[in-house]
Amino acid sequence: MYEEIFRRRAAGEDVRVARGLERNFAHPSTETELRTKEYIDQYVANRRAEWENEIFTQRRRLGGAEESLRVRETKKAREDVRIATKKIQTLLDRLTDLRRTEPVEDDERIFPLSYAPVLVQKEGETIIVPMRYACRLGDKPANYDSRFPGTYNARRDNLTGFWKNVYGRRHAVMVISGFFENVPRHLYEHRDLLPEEKPENLILQFAPHPSEDMLVACIWDQWKGPDQPDLLSFAAVTDEPPAEIAATGHQRCVIVLEEKNLNTWLSPAKATPAQLDAILDDRAKRIFEHQIAA
Secondary structure, eight states, X not given: OHHHHHHHHHTTOOOEEOHXXXXXXXXXXXXXXXXXXXXXXXXXXXXXXXXXXXHHHHHHHHHHHHHHXXXXXXXXXHHHHHHHHHHHHHHHHHHHHHHOOXXXXXXXXXXXXXXXXXXXXXXXXXXEEEEEESOOOTTSOTTHHHHOTTTTXXXXXXXXXXXXXXXXXXXXXXXXXXXXXXXXXXXXXXXXXXXXXXXXXXXXXXXXXXXXXXXXXXXXXXXXXXXXXXXXXXXXXXXXXXXXXXXXXXXXXXXXXXXXXXXXXXXXXXXXXXXXXXXXXXXXXXXXXXXXXX
8 A cells, every 4th residue: 555655656646745654665675665665766756857957947047037137127037036046945955855864853744635654453453554634535526625624633523423424433543742733823822913913823833741652543534536546534533622732722632542442443333432432531631742833
């Protein structure tokens, strides 16, 4: 499954994968891992060539605009200089990052619509599979993701509503060490917006103290469409936040499962609705610390 995802990305599909996930195949030891590594290398080579070609195009644009300005000052030429200069620097930064070999924290970050490893159970065995983070239910159209971009979260109070076809049937777990949330600055600062002030977004990074890997409750589904590859995708189950998260102005929080409940959550057909509810209620007291993300 991992090989197929990286193959599709190398072929030009818009498949987003965290860089940290790629590193699992940096030292292949099987034929499948070797092919996967080759697809990753092909994708990197394709991106490098694409960005280098675009830099060449923008440098020609910049040179033409600067030549025009030597003859006569025009708004268009000045704008071309600004845009080309900005694009060249952005592409140079991307190329520098592409060549980077040392890992950084953001390499492990999972964004909506990107693929991440999750735990599921298949025939009684717990396995790690790649799924897209943003769940498209099997009965929804292909454009559902763009029309309703919030399906990476599944509200607990809607599990038996919108998510009823997968809740109690298809459960997964994502393992994380922290999470990010968007919070309006004025709510974070516990004040109203000032006159003429526009809302400003802050990205807050939350992590438990003491630090630990957390087992996040998720639901998933398989989508099939004509002439399109099957899509496995998931959403994290969220609930009302603990006091320290609510105090930052954010009103949701992922549900962290206790390890003793892992197998039952991953095999929901063997549990009653009351047992599943009890699992979602059974949470150890955790204190989440936060910082404003760069």
